[in-house]
Amino acid sequence: MKKKQGFKVGRVAIPVLGTFWLAVTTLPFIFVAFMSLKTQQETFVNPVWALPESFNLSNYIEVLEGSFLIYLRNSLFVITTSVVIILLFSSMAAYALARLKFKFSDSLFALIVAGMIVPLHVTLVPVYLMTRSMGLYDTPAGLIGPYVAISLPISVFILTEFMRQVPKELEEAAMLDGCGPFKIYWKIFLPLAGPGLSTVAIYNGIMLWNEFVFAYVLTSSTDKRTLPLAVWDFQGQYASNVPAIMAVVTLSALPLIIVYAIGQEKIVNGMMAGSLKG
Amino acid sequence: MTQILLENVEKRFGKLTVLHDINLNIENGQFCVFLGPSGCGKSTLLRMIAGIEETSEGDLNIGGEIMNDVPPAERRVAMVFQNYALYPHMSVYENMAFGLKQAKTPKADIEKRVNEAARMLQIEPLLDRKPKQLSGGQRQRVAIGRAIVRQPAVFLFDEPLSNLDAALRVHMRSEIANLHRDYPEASMIYVTHDQTEAMALADKIVLLRAGPDVTTKGSIAQVGAPLELYHRPANLFAAGFLGSPSMNFFTVTLESANAEGAVVKLSTGEALLVPVSTEGLSNGAELTLGVRPEHMHPVDDETSGQVIRRKVRAVENFGEYSHLYLNESTEKPVIAKVAEDVLKVPEKPMAFFVKPAACHLFDADGEALAYLPSVPGPHELSETDAV
Numbered sequence: 314m315k316k317k318q319g320f321k322v323g324r325v326a327i328p329v330l331g332t333f334w335l336a337v338t339t340l341p342f343i344f345v346a347f348m349s350l351k352t353q354q355e356t357f358v359n360p361v362w363a364l365p366e367s368f369n370l371s372n373y374i375e376v377l378e379g380s381f382l383i384y385l386r387n388s389l390f391v392i393t394t395s396v397v398i399i400l401l402f403s404s405m406a407a408y409a410l411a412r413l414k415f416k417f418s419d420s421l422f423a424l425i426v427a428g429m430i431v432p433l434h435v436t437l438v439p440v441y442l443m444t445r446s447m448g449l450y451d452t453p454a455g456l457i458g459p460y461v462a463i464s465l466p467i468s469v470f471i472l473t474e475f476m477r478q479v480p481k482e483l484e485e486a487a488m489l490d491g492c493g494p495f496k497i498y499w500k501i502f503l504p505l506a507g508p509g510l511s512t513v514a515i516y517n518g519i520m521l522w523n524e525f526v527f528a529y530v531l532t533s534s535t536d537k538r539t540l541p542l543a544v545w546d547f548q549g550q551y552a553s554n555v556p557a558i559m560a561v562v563t564l565s566a567l568p569l570i571i572v573y574a575i576g577q578e579k580i581v582n583g584m585m586a587g588s589l590k591g
Numbered sequence: 592m593t594q595i596l597l598e599n600v601e602k603r604f605g606k607l608t609v610l611h612d613i614n615l616n617i618e619n620g621q622f623c624v625f626l627g628p629s630g631c632g633k634s635t636l637l638r639m640i641a642g643i644e645e646t647s648e649g650d651l652n653i654g655g656e657i658m659n660d661v662p663p664a665e666r667r668v669a670m671v672f673q674n675y676a677l678y679p680h681m682s683v684y685e686n687m688a689f690g691l692k693q694a695k696t697p698k699a700d701i702e703k704r705v706n707e708a709a710r711m712l713q714i715e716p717l718l719d720r721k722p723k724q725l726s727g728g729q730r731q732r733v734a735i736g737r738a739i740v741r742q743p744a745v746f747l748f749d750e751p752l753s754n755l756d757a758a759l760r761v762h763m764r765s766e767i768a769n770l771h772r773d774y775p776e777a778s779m780i781y782v783t784h785d786q787t788e789a790m791a792l793a794d795k796i797v798l799l800r801a802g803p804d805v806t807t808k809g810s811i812a813q814v815g816a817p818l819e820l821y822h823r824p825a826n827l828f829a830a831g832f833l834g835s836p837s838m839n840f841f842t843v844t845l846e847s848a849n850a851e852g853a854v855v856k857l858s859t860g861e862a863l864l865v866p867v868s869t870e871g872l873s874n875g876a877e878l879t880l881g882v883r884p885e886h887m888h889p890v891d892d893e894t895s896g897q898v899i900r901r902k903v904r905a906v907e908n909f910g911e912y913s914h915l916y917l918n919e920s921t922e923k924p925v926i927a928k929v930a931e932d933v934l935k936v937p938e939k940p941m942a943f944f945v946k947p948a949a950c951h952l953f954d955a956d957g958e959a960l961a962y963l964p965s966v967p968g969p970h971e972l973s974e975t976d977a978v
Contacts, residue, residue, distance in 0.1 A: 480674065480676065482672045482673075482674055482676035483676050483678060485638075485641075485643045485663075485670075485672070485676065486670070486672060486676040486677075486678070486737075487678075487689075488642070488643055488662075488663045488664070489641060489642075489643070489663045489664060489668070489669065489670050489690070490664065490689050490690035490693050491662075491664035491690060491693035491694055492664075492693060496693070500689075501678060504680040505679065505680060507680075
């Protein structure tokens, strides 16, 4: 009897909780999308949750006619370059930590992983000073260094687990086939770490796409800033163009939503892969 | 000429000695099998020859050249792994061609060699497939193909059949034997824990021991032709390891010695003549007598002597032969293997005749006592003493 009751509770509770969670996660986005279609006047007159009076794209046009595309270009440049460097460095480090025998490799791995718990904000001032002294302040390229640095610990952690799962015999077969450590990494481990690399790329891509603090501190000119700062254009000291800000937010989130929709399976599989074996 | 010479080779992992005092000579074109229980270091020894495991001490000589510090790819060896070790992201063709590409072999040459190997192994239709689309047997063929295309001087096999089912194992075993025939110049070293494989394939068996005896007696228990190891085991370990069911052992005392050999007495009173030299041993010395189950022949007439009398406590019939489990105080069962069906456990004790030349005698250290020169060699023994 008890078992049957528990089963019933589960049948009701799971969909209810699921729907609740769906609402929590999607309502803000629906709110943002609807708000972006309203005129500024509507936001003052109508209640916040009221539907837009018409399908009004003027906010989008205004945003796209402004500096949005420059921000987008900067974001694409910074994030693509950062992710490529992250993948290259973290996969090489992961291969070395997973497979090459050297003194203190375990301690080094622990130290790298410990990097994950360093609060980002603690590093702001030193990173700002270093960027200035290197002459990279207010350049999109100046963001690449800090972005790579903050992403490496988690990336090395994920990829090391992946590389540990590659059978040792493949490495030995490659040695017999005439490969040295770098070729083994390049020809065997890198292709086999494909799902891990996608996970790392997507995870860091999303995180860096939304990164605000470094972008805010290390850049100042409009033509050097990245997307999370685009909102700034529509917010003055005394007034904010809320619908336009919402249009910026929608447009900024769109590439991520598309990437996630395409790569969702890989992200989930990648996150799971380490936990399935041993 | 690709002779492989190992001199005083040793392997240690930290303080643990895994292989000790390995001295071995594998001739050109020889099929040598490393056999032994798990943990004896047979795979480690193979991997040391391949170059993927370092040698702690001693010299490894392949084709007249010391190879201790030579990279694996330059040792002219090719290895077939237990779990095939095919690159999952490459097609069968790419797997086979990978080593040649690394060696910068001309493309036309690579194509020719891969196609030839594929034809020989009947895997031509599979060349475009990925390893995961192949069955176990097909994967093993590809792994062998990958070794063949490199035209090595030495083929190394690390338990290549242990992942296959019984029927396929027998089939692939004969294919490996064919490979040896097709490449008579190449030496082959094959690691297995399966004595049937070792007996079927080897020209030479290297039997390795595990445990504390490794540091005192060395890793190699015995080296020789399969039948030599079977019929003339050099020590108790070799005697007990080869053969299924394994050799029966009895504690005996030396009664007397004469020109025909030693007369030993079992604790149950039977006396047996064993044609060995007992030089250095005095009467009353405690020894171990070994008799293979198939060398214990049931007899009605006990007048000729040379018999062991025991009551049968259980019977196993296999159709082709039967096992009689005999009453013995030892922990390990004593078994007689007889050719006929035994449908009922006999009530009366039975007498088993043991030919003198089929008896083995071991001293207190477990070393076999040498046979007298007049005793027939292993081959004559196997013909005349068959069940």
